[in-house]
Every structure is written in C-alpha cells, then in structure tokens.
Amino acid sequence: MEMPLWSTPSDCGDGQSKVGRSESETKSEMGLGFAGAFWNLSAPRNSGRCLVTCSVESQSGEGKRGEMSTPQVKVLYSDDWFVVVDKPAGLLVHRNTKLDKHASRFVKDEAAKLLPGRELYTVHRLDRPTSGVLVFALDRSVNAASLQEVMGKSSCVKEYTALCKGLTPPSWSNTNPLTDYDSKKRVQREAHTDFETLAWYRDANDGLESGMQTSSGPDVKITTSLDVSLVRAVPRTGRRHQIRRHLSHERHPILGDTEHGKGRDNRFVRSKYNLQRLFLHAATLSFEHPATNEFVQFH
Numbered sequence: 001m002e003m004p005l006w007s008t009p010s011d012c013g014d015g016q017s018k019v020g021r022s023e024s025e026t027k028s029e030m031g032l033g034f035a036g037a038f039w040n041l042s043a044p045r046n047s048g049r050c051l052v053t054c055s056v057e058s059q060s061g062e063g064k065r066g067e068m069s070t071p072q073v074k075v076l077y078s079d080d081w082f083v084v085v086d087k088p089a090g091l092l093v094h095r096n097t098k099l100d101k102h103a104s105r106f107v108k109d110e111a112a113k114l115l116p117g118r119e120l121y122t123v124h125r126l127d128r129p130t131s132g133v134l135v136f137a138l139d140r141s142v143n144a145a146s147l148q149e150v151m152g153k154s155s156c157v158k159e160y161t162a163l164c165k166g167l168t169p170p171s172w173s174n175t176n177p178l179t180d181y182d183s184k185k186r187v188q189r190e191a192h193t194d195f196e197t198l199a200w201y202r203d204a205n206d207g208l209e210s211g212m213q214t215s216s217g218p219d220v221k222i223t224t225s226l227d228v229s230l231v232r233a234v235p236r237t238g239r240r241h242q243i244r245r246h247l248s249h250e251r252h253p254i255l256g257d258t259e260h261g262k263g264r265d266n267r268f269v270r271s272k273y274n275l276q277r278l279f280l281h282a283a284t285l286s287f288e289h290p291a292t293n294e295f296v297q298f299h
Helices: 027-040 107-114 141-151 242-249 263-273
Strands: 005-007 074-078 082-087 120-122 131-138 157-165 171-174 193-202 209-214 217-223 228-235 280-288 295-298
Touching: 082 107, 107 120, 107 131, 120 141, 131 141, 141 280, 157 242, 171 242, 193 242, 228 242
Parallel strands: 131 280
Antiparallel strands: 005 193, 074 082, 082 131, 120 131, 157 228, 157 280, 171 193, 193 228, 209 217, 280 295
C-alpha cells in the first residue's frame, strides 16, 4: 500500500510540489501527518519582539449542534485591560440566537468563570468552528473602546493556519471583493488576504474523483484521494468568513468546511483519516498594548 507523502516549498526551487519521504502509518495515524503539522504550529514561537508568548493546545471532537463534547477554554494571559484565551473549536464566542438559539455554552461565559469578579467585553470574534487565540476587554467599556481601536490599526496582525484542498502556490494574495452576508443589496466590500504555503501533503493515489456505483445511484462523484496544503493566512481586511471564502473561490477550500467546501472531500478525510473538524486555527494575534503602546504577540 502506498502512503501519503510530504514536501515543502523550500524543497522545490521551481515552486512545484515534489515527493518527499514515505510514511508507513495506520489509517488514523496517517491523518496525523498533516493534522499534526497543523497543531504543531500553535506551539510557542519567538518573534524577536514578543512581550508575552502563550501556547495554545486546542481540542477536537464535536458534540451535538457542533459544540465541543468537552470544551476547555484556557486563559493564556490577562492584565488590567484584557484577557487572551484559547478558544476551542465548536463553541460560539457569545450568545447569538441567529446562529443557534439552542446553544448553551459560550466562550465568553466559560472565560468569565475563570476570572471571577471581572467583566468581559467582546472586541474580537472567531467563527464557531475555528479554534485559537481570542481576546476580550476587561472591566470597563473604555478599555473595550481602546482595545477595539488598536485592533483596527494596520499594525494589528492576525495569522491563521489552515489545511486546504489541493496543492497551493508557495505564496500569493487574494484581493477579490466579498459580498456582505446580510446585505439585501448584495454590496461588495474590499477584501485582502495574504497566503503562504508551509507544506504540501501529496496523496500517492492518482485522481481526485471517480465515478462509481453507490447507494445514491450510478456515477456519483466521490473523493478517492486528496492532495492537501498547509497554509498560513493573514487577512488584511475583516470580512465574514474571509479566509474560508477566498480559499474556496480559488478551489482550495479548507478541509472540514461544511459551508464553503465540498461534502465529498469532507467525508473523505473523516472516513480515511478520522478528521472531524474545520481545519482553521487562529495561530497568532499581535497588536499594540492600549496602555503601554508596546507590541504584544500571543500564540
């Protein structure tokens, strides 16, 4: 049996993927080839100008209605102005009946339990299925206003890591405008995301789709093998689902994306590699501290 293979952009001077080392792993372990690399990027990195460094150990495994079966919100850092937490995949940041009126657990509430006597203000959001670094202002509305101001500056950088379908270029930018979700007039807004490929995961089997007899009838397209890329994404604007939509538009949807991806691809990675979640992680958040003007970075 041939096994999936890894390569990185630095391996390939012409920017094209090449075959790397072979891995002899079991069905579940093969998924850890690229999933493990995805999670390893949440380990602490020295930026050279880091005031505070915090590691993130996010969880997987979703329960009913997409919530985590054992959600764990962890405080990574707190001071008089804000708290930084590790958001697990599967939890809403705060109550939102438009998204799920039945949800009963929220990141904000879980974080508040860890900070008795402190009041949390939402200034930063992540999609429900996205994990990673999330910040709340503390105690005073003026703190929230100041934090929102610094996070709106161009010096504020949010870095994400994602596993997506196909072999992506070594680096590229997507500046396609995106339509507002809630706009009846279908207003398009400026959108800009920078991408960098960190590694390619190349399935040794040939062909992505094949026609075969299934319970749904003959010639139903299913995924039989899948090339995967591990990418870093840096959004320069803040549109809803921006990274997910930009990658989907380029036919590199994020694995596990049930809204912007392909169901057959998601079913394939679930069945072959036992990977159950959206593979988008908020890896690093950097901004100027509103009180000290020092550059702080959390990951």
